[in-house]
Amino acid sequence: ITFTLTDRDGKTHAIKTTPDGTLMEAIRDYGLTDEFALCGGHCSCATCHVIIDEAFLPRLSPVSRDEGGLLDGSDHRAAGSRLACQVPLDATLDLAHITVAPVD
Numbered sequence: 001i002t003f004t005l006t007d008r009d010g011k012t013h014a015i016k017t018t019p020d021g022t023l024m025e026a027i028r029d030y031g032l033t034d035e036f037a038l039c040g041g042h043c044s045c046a047t048c049h050v051i052i053d054e055a056f057l058p059r060l061s062p063v064s065r066d067e068g069g070l071l072d073g074s075d076h077r078a079a080g081s082r083l084a085c086q087v088p089l090d091a092t093l094d095l096a097h098i099t100v101a102p103v104d
């Protein structure tokens with residue numbers, strides 16, 4: 001699958017990857033590691049906060065209570081906000097545009 005990612009500096013990357021694991025792992029493996037996914041995917045740090053195109057949201061798994069609680073604590077929560085470690089990387093994200101949220 002291919003998706004585009006806008007990083008915290010506003011730079012956009014086209015990321016081509018195999019659909020496996022989580023969105024957080026794909027972003028981290030691509031090389032975006034600065035202040036990103038500090039808890040390693042345990043749904044406890046919120047540094048993997050991303051904003052996904054709203055058009056893709058209905059296809060994704062629902063936000064869990066833990067994930068929603070962490071997102072509520074962010075000053076940057078938007079309609080498309082998700083924690084990337086809680087989003088499976090599968091074909092539903094093909095061609096999505098994803099933006100890494102600023103650090104709170």
Ligand code: FES
Nearest residue numbers: 039041044046085
């Ligand atoms: Fe920490 Fe997602 S990596 S909440």
